[in-house]
Amino acid sequence: VNARVLITVSAIVGLCAAGCGNPSTGASDASQHALEPVRAPTTTVADDPQEDRECDANDPTKSLRPRDELPNPGEMPEGTTMWYIQQKRQLVVGVDENTDHFAARDPRTGKIEGLEVELVKDIAEAITGDREKIKFRTVLTADKNKVVARHDVDLTASADSISCKRWGEVAFSTEYFTAKHQLMVHTNSDIRGVEDLDHRTVCVTEGSSSQTLLETIAPKAKMLAVPARTDCLVALQEGDADAYLAHDTFLRAMHEQDPANTTILPEPLSEQHYGIAIPKDDEDLVRFVNALLERMRESGRLEQIYRAALHEDAPEAPPAAAYRDEGTTP
Amino acid sequence: MATTPGRLRTASIVLVVAIVVLGVLAAVTAATRADAADAVALEATPELLAAQNLYGSLAETDAVASTSYLRAGQEKAAVRQRYKAALRAAEDYLATSAQSAHLSASARRAVHTISQQIGDYTDKMASARSNIRQGHSVGAAYLRQASKLMREEILPAATVLYSHAASRLDNAYISGTSSTEVVLLVIAGAVALLLLLGVQVYVYRRTHRVVNLGLVAATVLVGVLFAWTLARISAEHSALSDARAHGSDVVQTLSAARILNLRAQNDENLALIERGRGEQYVADYTVTATRIAGADGTGGLIAFVGDAARSSDPVGVDAGLGDRFASVMSTHRAVRREDDHGNYEAAVQLAIKDEASAVQGLDAALRGEIERAHAEFDRQASAARAGFDELLIGIPLLTAAAAGLVLFGIQRRIAEYR
Numbered sequence: 001v002n003a004r005v006l007i008t009v010s011a012i013v014g015l016c017a018a019g020c021g022n023p024s025t026g027a028s029d030a031s032q033h034a035l036e037p038v039r040a041p042t043t044t045v046a047d048d049p050q051e052d053r054e055c056d057a058n059d060p061t062k063s064l065r066p067r068d069e070l071p072n073p074g075e076m077p078e079g080t081t082m083w084y085i086q087q088k089r090q091l092v093v094g095v096d097e098n099t100d101h102f103a104a105r106d107p108r109t110g111k112i113e114g115l116e117v118e119l120v121k122d123i124a125e126a127i128t129g130d131r132e133k134i135k136f137r138t139v140l141t142a143d144k145n146k147v148v149a150r151h152d153v154d155l156t157a158s159a160d161s162i163s164c165k166r167w168g169e170v171a172f173s174t175e176y177f178t179a180k181h182q183l184m185v186h187t188n189s190d191i192r193g194v195e196d197l198d199h200r201t202v203c204v205t206e207g208s209s210s211q212t213l214l215e216t217i218a219p220k221a222k223m224l225a226v227p228a229r230t231d232c233l234v235a236l237q238e239g240d241a242d243a244y245l246a247h248d249t250f251l252r253a254m255h256e257q258d259p260a261n262t263t264i265l266p267e268p269l270s271e272q273h274y275g276i277a278i279p280k281d282d283e284d285l286v287r288f289v290n291a292l293l294e295r296m297r298e299s300g301r302l303e304q305i306y307r308a309a310l311h312e313d314a315p316e317a318p319p320a321a322a323y324r325d326e327g328t329t330p
Numbered sequence: 331m332a333t334t335p336g337r338l339r340t341a342s343i344v345l346v347v348a349i350v351v352l353g354v355l356a357a358v359t360a361a362t363r364a365d366a367a368d369a370v371a372l373e374a375t376p377e378l379l380a381a382q383n384l385y386g387s388l389a390e391t392d393a394v395a396s397t398s399y400l401r402a403g404q405e406k407a408a409v410r411q412r413y414k415a416a417l418r419a420a421e422d423y424l425a426t427s428a429q430s431a432h433l434s435a436s437a438r439r440a441v442h443t444i445s446q447q448i449g450d451y452t453d454k455m456a457s458a459r460s461n462i463r464q465g466h467s468v469g470a471a472y473l474r475q476a477s478k479l480m481r482e483e484i485l486p487a488a489t490v491l492y493s494h495a496a497s498r499l500d501n502a503y504i505s506g507t508s509s510t511e512v513v514l515l516v517i518a519g520a521v522a523l524l525l526l527l528g529v530q531v532y533v534y535r536r537t538h539r540v541v542n543l544g545l546v547a548a549t550v551l552v553g554v555l556f557a558w559t560l561a562r563i564s565a566e567h568s569a570l571s572d573a574r575a576h577g578s579d580v581v582q583t584l585s586a587a588r589i590l591n592l593r594a595q596n597d598e599n600l601a602l603i604e605r606g607r608g609e610q611y612v613a614d615y616t617v618t619a620t621r622i623a624g625a626d627g628t629g630g631l632i633a634f635v636g637d638a639a640r641s642s643d644p645v646g647v648d649a650g651l652g653d654r655f656a657s658v659m660s661t662h663r664a665v666r667r668e669d670d671h672g673n674y675e676a677a678v679q680l681a682i683k684d685e686a687s688a689v690q691g692l693d694a695a696l697r698g699e700i701e702r703a704h705a706e707f708d709r710q711a712s713a714a715r716a717g718f719d720e721l722l723i724g725i726p727l728l729t730a731a732a733a734g735l736v737l738f739g740i741q742r743r744i745a746e747y748r
């Protein structure tokens with residue numbers, strides 16, 4: 001009898017050795033945990049910047065007057081912002097990549113091209129002597145001035161409408177292009193103008209001047225705010241929006257991508273003045289860029305850039321520069 | 331009843347009851363184990379594989395799409411084929427997952443979400459492609475939106491399906507290796523054998539007959555039934571444990587590593603596509619790489635498999651995984667270095683050539699190891715399932731025969747008292 005008890009006990013023990021309890025190995029936990037999404041770090045939204053006190057509300061395009069003659073490329077005076085750029089051998093620039101003719105990535109070559117790209121290449125050339133020494137950083141409308149204020153880039157050229165509010169965050173060069181707001185709708189749409197926008201969905205780019213404008217001119221419209229400019233064309237094509245409010249410059253580019261189904265309404269809604277955004281504490285760079293723009297206006301280089309990018313839509317002449325101190329020209 | 335024949339009659343009833351209890355317990359335990367082994371091999375594992383492959387194909391689809399965007403004008407027919415194959419595989423695996431009879435409400439919702447969103451995704455990708463071909467910048471917007479849909483809607487739904495299948499497999503393993511019934515079975519077997527022995531001793535003392543053939547034969551049959559059942563169950567137990575440790579655990583871990591490898595590639599591409607706005611993707615890349623192989627390249631999922639392989643040899647996971655991962659990481663660092671130094675074009679070229687081929691190398695190695703582990707799983711799972719049919723026929727026969735022999739043997743003794 002004792003022997004049998006022993007056998008029984010050893011049988012139980014033996015079975016347990018083979019795996020009493022469950023053989024959880026943790027593999028499924030480990031692999032499930034590994035596939036969990038990674039939490040994106042939450043970005044803190046900065047408070048709205050205070051308006052710049054020296055900004056002229058009647059003409060926000062007034063910028064800082066050039067002081068000195070332009071130094072030769074590659075010979076920037078030591079200690080200036082331009083000298084630092086020359087030393088690191090590259091100009092870091094914020095641009096858009098969705099706006100044909102201004103700054104867009106050609107999907108067939110992967111290169112960013114356009115009027116604004118030519119403009120910043122001229123700036124790079126004037127500083128370092130090499131127009132290819134540029135690092136492009138694509139920016140969204142909502143953060144194009146923030147990256148400048150944070151010094152993540154040396155400057156941004158991205159259809160940035162000059163306003164006193166934005167002057168609170170960054171400094172602007174003199175105006176290099178004048179645009180105006182217009183509406184784009186489906187070709188067969190019954191929307192004829194701003195008065196038809198009530199209760200319709202209007203697409204705008206997040207953080208853009210169009211967003212502010214829409215709230216003023218059509219407060220009863222439903223606003224669809226998207227991150228990138230081309231997202232509005234998608235919204236229009238997919239039927240998620242009835243109209244797209246933006247600068248004529250972008251609208252023309254969007255219309256060319258879908259000429260049969262989109263129509264730009266002729267009514268001009270508000271004028272926009274583009275400036276290059278530069279960190280507020282880099283005044284020397286603002287004056288340098290203004291001096292360069294002055295030279296480009298005089299030599300016809302700006303018109304040349306307009307024509308190369310915009311062809312028949314190119315403006316007759318570049319907008320005149322305006323300066324804060326109405327003193328004498330150097 | 332205090333007479334010897336009365337006691338013998340009582341004893342025969344007790345013995346028959348004990349034998350029947352043992353037989354029923356043995357049959358129930360064997361049937362439970364057979365079902366659990368079937369559930370592991372025929373339902374839960376294929377379901378998990380389908381869920382994993384669905385996730386993997388979706389991740390591959392998106393990684394191929396972003397690579398082809400970065401290639402810009404250099405889209406090759408082979409890349410297009412890979413995109414289409416991955417998408418088709420995803421649709422097949424989704425159909426397999428949807429057919430499972432055991433889907434919870436949330437898993438059914440996930441299937442629904444995925445099948446709907448895949449339609450949207452392919453629509454957006456088709457718009458992206460035709461616009462990109464014409465040189466329209468709106469193509470990139472369609473591509474971004476498609477990728478966002480994949481990352482924020484489709485892949486999370488695939489995770490729900492995956493977790494559902496993984497916990498089903500866990501449960502099948504637990505019921506296939508639970509020891510409760512086995513302990514009861516061992517007690518019932520011991521009781522039946524002890525009673526048989528006790529009655530034989532009693533009969534010997536009362537009748538001075540050394541051998542009661544009926545009782546001896548019954549004892550042998552009960553012993554056979556008991557030993558056979560225990561042997562089968564413990565063989566099933568160890569085969570199932572091996573199927574898990576060297577089979578499905580390895581498959582699961584390496585599949586996760588494979589998915590993360592593809593996700594990392596997509597992160598790399600998106601970081602380049604977003605040009606300087608891609609910090610979140612670079613961060614995601616780092617977390618993902620850490621999950622694959624730890625902070626220093628010697629931990630993470632790959633090490634988990636290494637440990638499983640070392641602890642009891644068998645499948646022998648290829649040590650080359652670590653090296654292949656290291657070469658992915660070194661190309662990744664090269665891409666980041668070029669991009670951080672403003673050499674965007676060089677970074678893109680590295681990403682679509684060197685890094686893409688390193689990623690594919692790791693992917694192929696992982697696939698190979700997954701296949702090997704899967705074969706090991708199949709081998710062990712069929713070992714776990716083998717022999718239950720015979721046992722389930724044998725148990726009632728042996729039980730009936732043993733009970734009959736007990737009645738026959740004791741009846742003969744009782745008859746002697748008349």
